[in-house]
Amino acid sequence: MAESQEKEQPRRRQARGERRIAQLLEAAASVFCTTGYTAASTNAIAREAGVSPGTLYQFFPNKEAIAIELGDRLMHEMRDTFGEALAPVDPATPLEEAVGAAVDRFIAFNCDHPVFFALMHGPDIPGHMAEEHDALHATLLARIEGLLSSLLPDARPVDLGRTAHMCLGLYKAGLELVLAHEGAERDAYVRELKNVLIRYLEPLAAGRPGPARDSGAEATGVR
Amino acid sequence: MAESQEKEQPRRRQARGERRIAQLLEAAASVFCTTGYTAASTNAIAREAGVSPGTLYQFFPNKEAIAIELGDRLMHEMRDTFGEALAPVDPATPLEEAVGAAVDRFIAFNCDHPVFFALMHGPDIPGHMAEEHDALHATLLARIEGLLSSLLPDARPVDLGRTAHMCLGLYKAGLELVLAHEGAERDAYVRELKNVLIRYLEPLAAGRPGPARDSGAEATGVR
DNA sequence: GACAAACGCGAGTGGTCGCTCGCATTCTGG
DNA sequence: CCAGAATGCGAGCGACCACTCGCGTTTGTC
Numbered sequence: 395m396a397e398s399q400e401k402e403q404p405r406r407r408q409a410r411g412e413r414r415i416a417q418l419l420e421a422a423a424s425v426f427c428t429t430g431y432t433a434a435s436t437n438a439i440a441r442e443a444g445v446s447p448g449t450l451y452q453f454f455p456n457k458e459a460i461a462i463e464l465g466d467r468l469m470h471e472m473r474d475t476f477g478e479a480l481a482p483v484d485p486a487t488p489l490e491e492a493v494g495a496a497v498d499r500f501i502a503f504n505c506d507h508p509v510f511f512a513l514m515h516g517p518d519i520p521g522h523m524a525e526e527h528d529a530l531h532a533t534l535l536a537r538i539e540g541l542l543s544s545l546l547p548d549a550r551p552v553d554l555g556r557t558a559h560m561c562l563g564l565y566k567a568g569l570e571l572v573l574a575h576e577g578a579e580r581d582a583y584v585r586e587l588k589n590v591l592i593r594y595l596e597p598l599a600a601g602r603p604g605p606a607r608d609s610g611a612e613a614t615g616v617r
Numbered sequence: 618m619a620e621s622q623e624k625e626q627p628r629r630r631q632a633r634g635e636r637r638i639a640q641l642l643e644a645a646a647s648v649f650c651t652t653g654y655t656a657a658s659t660n661a662i663a664r665e666a667g668v669s670p671g672t673l674y675q676f677f678p679n680k681e682a683i684a685i686e687l688g689d690r691l692m693h694e695m696r697d698t699f700g701e702a703l704a705p706v707d708p709a710t711p712l713e714e715a716v717g718a719a720v721d722r723f724i725a726f727n728c729d730h731p732v733f734f735a736l737m738h739g740p741d742i743p744g745h746m747a748e749e750h751d752a753l754h755a756t757l758l759a760r761i762e763g764l765l766s767s768l769l770p771d772a773r774p775v776d777l778g779r780t781a782h783m784c785l786g787l788y789k790a791g792l793e794l795v796l797a798h799e800g801a802e803r804d805a806y807v808r809e810l811k812n813v814l815i816r817y818l819e820p821l822a823a824g825r826p827g828p829a830r831d832s833g834a835e836a837t838g839v840r
Numbered sequence: 841g842a843c844a845a846a847c848g849c850g851a852g853t854g855g856t857c858g859c860t861c862g863c864a865t866t867c868t869g870g
Numbered sequence: 871c872c873a874g875a876a877t878g879c880g881a882g883c884g885a886c887c888a889c890t891c892g893c894g895t896t897t898g899t900c
Contacts, residue, residue: 408867408876430740432655435857446879451859453877516740517653556802559794560809567790571782579779586783593816631846631897659888669849674889676847 415453418443419467422460423509431461432518458523461513465526468510475503485544489599492545493591497565501584504569511569531562538562546598557598564590638676641666642690645683646732654684655741681746684736688749691733698726708767712822715768716814720788724807727792734792754785761785769821780821787813 407415421443425434436457440450454460476499504511513519519527539558542549549557568587572580630638644666648657659680663673677683727734736742742750762781765772772780791810795803 406868406876410867410877414877433741436859437857447859448861448880449878455859457858517738518656518741556805556809560791560806560813563790563794564787564813567786568783571786582779583783586779589820590783590787590813590817593820594813597812597816629846629898633847633897637847658886660886670889671850671891672848678889680888 411453414443414445414449415463418445418450418453419460419464422464423507426461426464427508427512430512430518431516431523432520436460458520461523462526464509465513465523465530468507468513469530471507472503472510475499485547487545489545489595490588490592492541493595494588496541497568497584497588497591500565501569501572501587504573508573511573515566515570534562535559542595546595549598557595560594561591564594634676637666637668637672638686641668641673641676642683642687645687646730649684649687649735650731653735653741654739654746655743659683681743684746685749687732688736688746688753691730691736692753694730695726695733698722708770710768712768712818713811713815715764716818717811719764720791720807720811720814723788724792724795724810727796731796734796738789738793757785758782765818769818772821780818783817784814787817 418439422434422439425439425442429438434457436450437447439460440447443450450460454463514527514530535555535558538561539554542554542558542561546554546557565587568583568590572583572587575583641662645657645662648662648665652661657680659673660670662683663670666673673683677686737750737753758778758781761784762777765777765781765784769777769780788810791806791813795806795810798806
């Protein structure tokens, strides 16, 4: 029962193999982006990578493993990009600044890796991948909750959880619109998304530091 | 070339046939809800309806037609439920009231017909159904835009369109969370969704009638 | 009651997809 | 240089799916 979990890895990869794996993952990302996970065929992924179906199955036991490995690498890259820099926040940070920075980083990451959205958003997530999906979701929620609790120390835990869910949902909605546009229009949607989140959270942040709150519209960042 | 468009309807349905159609659509709605459109098999729909696959194809030429007919009936029911009552609005209506009423009606409809969300939200919409989907999307956007223009007469047309897109996206995000919960928690999410929309739109409605705007949090309906 | 049409069935058809298998080719350690 | 492992191939297998077809049953009409 010592090493029964990880039963086998006598597989010594060569440099060529690692290259093929990266190539296949890149191809898979491309295909997943355009067709979604379920509609993506392994043959299409292999074709996109310029290899045969058999070669694909030399490196991945099944279709699901491709998506899982892709998800794992994205998660790692995500942590590397803004590791712990996102969760904790100085309680003195103005709300607008904290929200704006968080949104900018996430948007940048998602624009660089559109697969992430495709795998997250897809309603087609068979069996074992749902766990990965839920784990990521829970991680993000915990991060957001932590960030919110530092921004809104007065909120009750129950409300905080709900607020975190709302923020994540709102972000996903905004992300979809952002990804659907380009250039100046995309920037405008990013601006709108920030407005949504800031205005949603603002009334919850009573008696906090930052710019004096008045009733003016311009002061809340309409433009 | 006179009646070449509608090439054939010598099909005289019997009462039994109409009943089967309703039965099949109900079964399809159930299956679409649980598995989504693409993952739903026509055999599963027939089984759910308690008929054979052949019977299903007596009434529908193909799988897509089932979803389209289902969508059409939902659209009709939607129009019947709150026909023109949603688009135009008295410019003197307070923002909170208008948004609250619109959200309540849409939420009620979507809770009664969860298929609607499944067909709307699905990323799996093959070929010809995309048109239906886009048409519905455009209709909703136009309605929202009309409602917004009566609420926010000062906004520029370009911004108005973007705002309408944002509102629809935010609603869909909120709807997902609402449908994922039940009872008191569901009500709480409805409340939050209204808060999001009201607070997002509030700064855009300068110099409009309604309760005097101050900086208090309680006044905007936090609790 | 008779005839035709609508209804109902379920095994079957063609096609796609995930995945395998046997065999050829390239690489690596000794 | 050579055994053995890793890599590469692509035809093919079984499963599933959308959809069809021939035939038996029910229903409306005269």
